[in-house]
Amino acid sequence: MPKVSVIVITKNEAANLAEALASVAWADEVIVVDAESTDDTVAIARQHTPHVHVRPWPGYSAQKNHAASLATHDWILSIDADERVTPELAREIRTLMSAANGTEPAARGYRIPRVTWVFDRLLRTTDWYPDWQLRLYDRRVGRWNGRRVHESVTLDANGNGKHEPEKLTQELLHYGYKGIAHHVETINRYTTLAAEDLAERGRRAGVLDLFAQAPLAFVRNYLLKGGIKDGRVGLVISLMNSYYVLLKYVKLWELRRTR
Numbered sequence: 001m002p003k004v005s006v007i008v009i010t011k012n013e014a015a016n017l018a019e020a021l022a023s024v025a026w027a028d029e030v031i032v033v034d035a036e037s038t039d040d041t042v043a044i045a046r047q048h049t050p051h052v053h054v055r056p057w058p059g060y061s062a063q064k065n066h067a068a069s070l071a072t073h074d075w076i077l078s079i080d081a082d083e084r085v086t087p088e089l090a091r092e093i094r095t096l097m098s099a100a101n102g103t104e105p106a107a108r109g110y111r112i113p114r115v116t117w118v119f120d121r122l123l124r125t126t127d128w129y130p131d132w133q134l135r136l137y138d139r140r141v142g143r144w145n146g147r148r149v150h151e152s153v154t155l156d157a158n159g160n161g162k163h164e165p166e167k168l169t170q171e172l173l174h175y176g177y178k179g180i181a182h183h184v185e186t187i188n189r190y191t192t193l194a195a196e197d198l199a200e201r202g203r204r205a206g207v208l209d210l211f212a213q214a215p216l217a218f219v220r221n222y223l224l225k226g227g228i229k230d231g232r233v234g235l236v237i238s239l240m241n242s243y244y245v246l247l248k249y250v251k252l253w254e255l256r257r258t259r
Contacts, residue, residue, distance in 0.1 A: 001097045001098045001101070001102065002073070002074070002097050002100055002104060003028035003029070003072075003073040003075065003097070004027050004028055004029075004073060004075045004076075005027065005029040005030075005031060005068075005071035005072060005073040005075065005076055005077070006024040006027040006029065006030045006031065006077045006079065007032075007033070007064065007067035007068055007070075007071065007077070007079075008020060008021070008030070008031070008032050008033075008045075008067075008078075008079055008080070008081060009032075009033050009034075009035070009060070009063045009064055009067055009080070009081075010032060010033070010034045010035065010037060010045065010081050011036075011037055011041070011057065012037045012038060012039045013037070013039075013041050013081035013082070014037070014040040014041045014044055016081040016082045016175070017032075017041055017044050017045060018044050018047075019084060020079060020080070020081050020083060020084060021045065021048035021049065022048070023079075023084040023085040023086070023090070024077070024079065024085050025048070026090050026094065027077065028072075029049075029051065029071060029072050029073060030048065030049040031049070031051040031052075031053070031067055031071055032049060032051065032052045032053070032067075033053045033054075033055065033063055033066060033067040033070070034052065034053070034054045034055075035054075035055070035056065035057035035063065036054060036055075036056060051070070053067075053070060059148060060144070060147075060148065060149065060151045061144035061145060061146045061147060061148075061151040062146075064078055064144045065143055065144050068139045068143075069139075071139065074139050074140050075136070075137075075138055075139075076137055076138075076139050076142070077093065077135060077136050078137075078153075079172070080174075080176075082174060082175045082176045083114070083172055083173060083174050083175070084172070084173040085172060085173075086170060086171060086172070086173060088170040088171075089112065089168065089170035089171060089172060091170075092168055092169065092170045093136060093168070096168070104138070107163070107164065107165055107166040108137065108138045108140075108141045108142065108155050108163040108165070109134050109136065109141075109142055109155045109165035109166075110135075110136040110137070110165055110167065110168050111132040111133060111134045111135075111165050111166070111168065112133050112134075112135050112167075112168050112170075112171070112172045113129070113132060113133075113167075113169070113170075113171050114129075114130070114131040114132070114133045114171065114172040115128075115129055115130070115131070115172070115173060115174065116128050116129070116131065116174040116175075116176060117173065117174065117175045117177075118177055118233060119233050119236075120233070121230070121233065122173070123230065123233070123234075123237060125226035125228075125234055126221040126222070126225045126226070126227040126237055126241065127220065127221055127225055127241065133152075133172065134152055134153045134155075134165050135153075135172065136168070137153050137155065137165075141155050141156065141163050142155050142163075147197050148193035148196055148197050149190045149193035149194050149197065150190075180236075180240075183240055184240075187240065187243065187244045187247060188247070190244070191244060191247040191248040191251055192251060194248045194251075195248055195249075195251035195254075195255055196255065198252050199252055199255045199256060199259070203252065204252070204253075205249040205250070205252040205253035205256065209249045209252075209253075210246075210249055213245050213246070214242040214243070214245045214249075215242065217241055217242045217244075217245040218238050218239065218241070218242035221237070221241050221242070222234065222235065222238035
């Protein structure tokens with residue numbers, strides 16, 4: 001049956017990496033590409049796999065494409081160091097590959113529902129769920145799209161026609177936020193990259209973007225998507241999401257203005 005190579009990119013992930021790699025110990029191969037960490041990330045990675053590579057940081061997409069290029073097998077499962085593959089998801093992937101019966105799975109890529117642990121619970125409301133992520137893909141037709149942040153896989157990247165992904169049912173767990181301070185740091189870093197992506201595509205931040213996008217994001221997350229069902233946690237996350245949207249467009253406005 002088709003074999004699966006797991007790729008993980010890292011930078012100072014000593015606190016997270018061991019559990020992430022333990023969750024993919026079932027895979028046929030695990031590859032870690034580290035961006036010159038200054039903690040014990042590399043040492044921890046080498047305890048779990050011999051395929052550990054260190055190189056300077058070129059950006060999220062470029063690092064993931066490089067990691068995929070190092071794989072022995074064409075089917076790639078990409079996870080981050082703060083994510084965990086559940087036993088149920090691992091079983092679903094193995095079943096998918098074994099059902100191919102010596103050929104290839106029906107699709108060239110598969111989206112996985114990701115659920116995020118926030119404060120004291122797995123959050124299954126707001127825009128965060130189901131956070132569909134195309135993480136299992138055939139590298140012969142798939143490639144990370146080059147965005148600075150919120151990068152994703154494009155399945156026609158090698159000129160082999162349009163390939164529609166299918167969906168898996170079991171969840172990928174995401175432990176991305178260690179508290180409000182860490183969440184704010186992440187928002188600040190990601191909104192800078194998101195604004196740069198928008199500016200590069202010629203996008204401008206108009207008055208409507210600055211005035212309305214953040215409130216609309218709050219209404220969508222807290223009311224339409226059900227964040228209100230999670231009490232104060234849902235309220236705080238919805239507020240943080242709207243802050244992300246506001247900061248992204250303010251930074252875009254600043255970028256366009258200074259340029």
